[in-house]
Amino acid sequence: MSNNSALVPQVKTGTSKSSKTVFHFAAGLCSGLTSSILLQPADLLKTRVQQSGHGATLLPTLKSILSSPHPVRGLWRGTLPSALRTGFGSALYFTSLNALRQTVAQANTPAVLASSTTPKSSSALPKLSNTANLATGAIARVAAGFVMMPVTVLKVRYESDYYAYRSLVGAGRDIVRTEGMRGLFAGFGATAARDAPYAGLYVLFYEQLKRRFAAMRTKDSSKSDGSPVTGASSSSINFVSGASAAGLATAITNPFDAVKTRLQLMPAKYGNMLRATRLMIHEDGMRSLFGGLGLRMARKALSSALAWTVYEELILRAEKRWAANHEMSL
Numbered sequence: 284m285s286n287n288s289a290l291v292p293q294v295k296t297g298t299s300k301s302s303k304t305v306f307h308f309a310a311g312l313c314s315g316l317t318s319s320i321l322l323q324p325a326d327l328l329k330t331r332v333q334q335s336g337h338g339a340t341l342l343p344t345l346k347s348i349l350s351s352p353h354p355v356r357g358l359w360r361g362t363l364p365s366a367l368r369t370g371f372g373s374a375l376y377f378t379s380l381n382a383l384r385q386t387v388a389q390a391n392t393p394a395v396l397a398s399s400t401t402p403k404s405s406s407a408l409p410k411l412s413n414t415a416n417l418a419t420g421a422i423a424r425v426a427a428g429f430v431m432m433p434v435t436v437l438k439v440r441y442e443s444d445y446y447a448y449r450s451l452v453g454a455g456r457d458i459v460r461t462e463g464m465r466g467l468f469a470g471f472g473a474t475a476a477r478d479a480p481y482a483g484l485y486v487l488f489y490e491q492l493k494r495r496f497a498a499m500r501t502k503d504s505s506k507s508d509g510s511p512v513t514g515a516s517s518s519s520i521n522f523v524s525g526a527s528a529a530g531l532a533t534a535i536t537n538p539f540d541a542v543k544t545r546l547q548l549m550p551a552k553y554g555n556m557l558r559a560t561r562l563m564i565h566e567d568g569m570r571s572l573f574g575g576l577g578l579r580m581a582r583k584a585l586s587s588a589l590a591w592t593v594y595e596e597l598i599l600r601a602e603k604r605w606a607a608n609h610e611m612s613l
Contacts, residue, residue: 306601308378314593315373318586319366324358325582326365329575330442333544341578364438364451369586372431377594380423380486384409387419416490417483424482425475433467435474439547446548462550470546473556477539481532485587488528496520517599521592529587533580538572540579 319326331344348357388409411419428435437454440446448454458466497520542559553559563571 304378304382307381307598308374310594310597310601311374311377312370313597314377314590315370316366317593318373318589319369320362321589322582322586323362323365325578325585327358327361327442329578329582330439330544332575332578333541334443334445334548361438361442364434364441368431368434368438371434372427373590373594375427375430376423376482379426380419383419383423384411384415387411387415410490413487413491416486420486421479421483424478428474428478429471432471432474436467436469436547439544443548466550469550470543473539473543473546473559476556477536477543480539481536484532484535485528488531489524489591492524492527493520496524518592518596521595522588525588525591526584529583530580533583534576537576537579541572541574544575 328341328344328348331348332341348354351357388411433455436458437451440458441448441451441454446454448457455467462469500516500520538560542553542556542563545553545559545563546556553562560572
């Protein structure tokens with residue numbers, strides 16, 4: 284799958300394209316579920332901080348939840364919709380991203396392929412140009428986001444204490460009854476405006492950082508014992524690159540996330556992106572556009588690092604197993 288011959292074995296297998304697609308879906312689902320369940324408290328706290336129009340801060344919000352009768356349950360409130368959204372959203376995203384990258388790579392157009400002088404990375408995926416990485420990441424994320432939008436709206440409202448929903452089914456019924464089906468897609472414009480640049484920038488930063496870290500690792504190894512980049516060091520490179528890329532992309536796109544949260548919680552008040560932005564700045568100042576930034580950066584850094592590391596390791600192991608099975612069958 285990759286052009287990174289020094290780091291990832293190049294194999295051709297007899298595995299069908301459909302089975303590989305299913306595995307990419309399963310690997311994405313596994314990585315999404317892992318990160319969403321482990322990091323749900325951070326996501327809930329971010330929603331609570333962003334929902335307030337009075338400059339709510341992290342510590343009072345956290346103390347309020349911890350002082351409740353069931354603090355653990357309170358911190359993991361909304362785990363089911365979050366796991367569904369992130370799990371299946373990641374599965375759709377990674378599957379479509381891989382399909383897009385493979386299609387672009389197979390087109391063999393110089394403009395979309397990485398230069399032959401580009402440093403090798405630890406990726407199990409095709410090497411593309413910066414522009415192609417930016418575009419494929421953005422397209423795949425927006426497509427997955429649209430499919431999972433109703434779950435996202437349910438997740439945000441269920442995490443918030445602005446509504447007193449007791450179940451996801453009850454929340455869905457109330458939204459459809461009061462706002463119609465369009466209520467399940469509230470904030471999609473802001474979500475797409477956030478996700479497209481975020482995902483595009485993330486893939487761009489992620490691939491660039493992996494190449495640089497891999498080049499540094501290879502250089503250090505050649506100076507010492509000349510050992511190749513191992514699976515362990517490859518995982519470390521993927522994890523650090525994922526966390527760093529997520530932090531950078533999150534800081535750039537946080538205003539869209541803050542606007543999206545307000546639109547999904549109070550669509551009648553905020554209406555659309557422009558109106559929401561004006562109201563937030565008028566009522567709460569520019570700082571409202573960066574509400575929850577620290578939490579979102581921390582969560583995104585950890586979740587992206589976990590998700591991409593798990594995904595790439597599963598794909599890399601599958602590629603090796605498919606190669607071994609193919610050789611045995613010959």
